[in-house]
Amino acid sequence: MKVSGFTFIRNAIKYDYPIVEAIQSILPICDEFVVAVGRSEDATLELIKSIQSAKIKIIETVWDDSLREGGRVLAEETNKAFAEVAKDADWAFYIQGDEAVHEKYLPTIKDAMQRYLSDTEVEGLLFHYLHFYGNYQYVADSRQWYRKEIRVIRNKKTISSYKDAQGFRQKGQKLNVKQIDAYIYHYGWVRNPAIQQVKVDNFQALWNTEEALEKILVEADAFDYSTVDSLAVFEGTHPKIMEARIKQMNWDFKFDISKKQFILRYKIMHWIESLTGWRIGEYKNYHLLR
Numbered sequence: 001m002k003v004s005g006f007t008f009i010r011n012a013i014k015y016d017y018p019i020v021e022a023i024q025s026i027l028p029i030c031d032e033f034v035v036a037v038g039r040s041e042d043a044t045l046e047l048i049k050s051i052q053s054a055k056i057k058i059i060e061t062v063w064d065d066s067l068r069e070g071g072r073v074l075a076e077e078t079n080k081a082f083a084e085v086a087k088d089a090d091w092a093f094y095i096q097g098d099e100a101v102h103e104k105y106l107p108t109i110k111d112a113m114q115r116y117l118s119d120t121e122v123e124g125l126l127f128h129y130l131h132f133y134g135n136y137q138y139v140a141d142s143r144q145w146y147r148k149e150i151r152v153i154r155n156k157k158t159i160s161s162y163k164d165a166q167g168f169r170q171k172g173q174k175l176n177v178k179q180i181d182a183y184i185y186h187y188g189w190v191r192n193p194a195i196q197q198v199k200v201d202n203f204q205a206l207w208n209t210e211e212a213l214e215k216i217l218v219e220a221d222a223f224d225y226s227t228v229d230s231l232a233v234f235e236g237t238h239p240k241i242m243e244a245r246i247k248q249m250n251w252d253f254k255f256d257i258s259k260k261q262f263i264l265r266y267k268i269m270h271w272i273e274s275l276t277g278w279r280i281g282e283y284k285n286y287h288l289l290r
Contacts, residue, residue: 001117003110004089004155005030005055008077008165009097010038010063012047015199016191019044019097020051021241026093026101027053029110036081038063059084071164071206078161089155090117096165098188102239105182112180113152123159123175124168125152126286127182133189134225134253136238136246140189142230142262143269143279150177150286151184167285177286185239192251193222225253229261230270 005026012019027033034057037045048058061080067073078094085092091113095101101109109125116122126148131140150167153159153175162169169175191199197220238246262270273279 001091001114002031002086002089003029003091003093003113004085005033005093005095006035006078006081006085007033007095007097008036008038008061008074008081009044009048010077011040011042011202012044012097013042014040015202016195017097018100018187018242018245020047021239021245022095022097022100023048023051023056025103025239025241026095026106026109027055028103029106030055030093031089032057032086034059034081034084036061036077036084038077057084065206071203073206074165075161075163078165082159082161083157085155087155091152092155093152094168095151095184096188098186100185100187100239100242102183102185102237103241108180108182109152112178112182116178121176122178122289123154123156123170124150124177124286126177126179126288127151127184129184129186130234131186131189132234133228133231134255135190135249135251136187136242137234138231138253138255138257139234140228140230141232143266143273143282144229146283147279148179148284148286149184150175162285169285174285174287176289178289185242187242189225191223193225193253196223196225197221226255227261228255229266230259231255231257233257 009019023033033055035048036059037048038061061077063073063077065073067076082092112125129147131145133140153168159168159170200223269280
């Protein structure tokens with residue numbers, strides 16, 4: 001069984017992406033790792049080159065920032081990386097620049113790849129998600145955050161990144177996937193508030209026209225994390241690869257987890273979900289095989 005990792009990145013230093021940690025978190029179970037490095041305003045290319053592994057394969061790209069509809073440029077960059085995955089790879093393991101996998105899940109992931117290797121009905125593996133928010137102590141737990149997504153896919157070039165690169169589809173159709181007992185740790189909303197504000201403004205530009213941006217963008221020196229609707233305290237451990245970054249945290253954020261800032265409809269839905277585990281109307285970009 002051959003496994004290829006793949007990802008894309010641009011301006012990792014400017015926006016403080018834990019891209020090195022992301023790559024290194026799954027590198028042990030990958031035979032190669034393709035990184036599409038977009039032309040950047042910082043030393044992102046040198047940062048990726050500094051990873052001491054013969055598995056790393058770098059391709060240099062130029063983002064088409066005119067692809068603003070639904071963040072489509074992110075899917076295009078994902079597809080560029082996937083296209084360079086070795087032809088003889090069985091599985092392709094995708095991870096974004098603000099994600100990581102805890103080392104405790106690597107055996108589970110590898111076992112699932114082996115178990116379903118010959119089961120061609122299985123086109124991908126579905127992961128649970130933890131969305132960290134504000135700092136490394138809190139996780140977002142409202143319906144605004146997706147709970148599951150595909151991160152391992154068959155190495156079939158009929159599969160491509162979907163919409164803003166959150167998941168994958170095959171010729172427009174949802175993939176048949178198996179749920180595995182492993183989590184992706186998403187750190188996209190854990191940054192110094194000043195850097196987070198710059199990052200949010202930048203990403204708004206990937207979705208909206210100049211005219212729309214004039215109405216959307218809010219002048220602020222720092223992102224206000226306190227406006228979140230609901231958080232829970234994280235009681236587990238972070239991947240070891242993240243420990244140094246966590247120790248370097250240089251801002252403070254505290255949140256009263258009893259505070260729920262929902263409109264009435266979402267308050268009822270959140271209450272039902274907390275009791276039953278059922279998320280009413282949950283978006284699912286996959287077909288789950290039993």
